[in-house]
Amino acid sequence: MQTSLIAGAVVLGLALPAMAQDGPAPDDLMNATVWMETSVEYKATVLQLFKQAQTQLDAALADPEWSAVPDKQPDNYADLPVAIVTDLDETMLDNGNYEASLIARGTSYNSAEWTDYVNSKTSSAVYGALDFLKYADSKGVKIFYVSNRKAPEVEGSRENMEALGFPMGGNVDTLLFRGVQEDWGSAKENRIAYVAKDYRVVMLMGDNLGDFSDAASGTLAERDAFLESSKDHWGHDWIMFPNPEYGSWEEAAFGGDWSKSPEERRAAKIDALEPWEPSAE
Ligand SMILES: [Mg+2]
Known part of the structure; x- marks a missing residue:
């Protein structure tokens, strides 16, 4: 029925795009979000990573020389209490409902709306995250959340995470968000170094290269x-x-240039690919 309607529309020269108005327009974010929100493949992938992290954490606890950031530790680091530094978004917190909302509304990220989203306290935990974090906490490991969520998002994040059951650090402030201190910009290495002064940092966890290095x-x-x-x-x-x-x-x-239009950014991403070309017949 649908096929014959489309064929009829083509024959009559009617405007086919009108038929797409029932739903959101094609969106480059869609497949990624469907994968992260619905697939067993994503859940199994992150479960593997948390299992590996737990194995590595056990090894780190047994080895006082172990550090994930040896260049940032003081000489006596083997004597310091143990910590993990982890990112939040899409490492420990799942914001798939926000991404889905962008797709459904045909819009893109903006900073002010993101703050509203964070303060809605509707993020969920990444699959397997809580089991890992609770295991680390049970071993006396302090968990520092070095996130580029911003200072006005601290309290909403804290309440969201407490409700989900995240270990929150007791009397130590473990939410090290962007802009909470003047020199805490989006690059994270100085916040990692801030933790590494007082803790033996045995593991870094993140979904972005920036969670590990300013490179x-x-x-x-x-x-x-x-x-x-x-x-x-x-x-x-x-x-x-x-x-x-x-x-x-x-x-x-796309060269990090957000002044480019969405179309220019998309073209640059396509240009970054190296397509195979079929041989001419
Ligand atoms: Mg992240």
């Missing part, structure tokens, strides 16, 4: 070079989570 803001080639130089960390004391929805990988593909 995230480099070009595609610079980011690849950083990967080559950091191979020993990955899967050992740095654990990367998948996020095909957004991240520094996307910015790198």
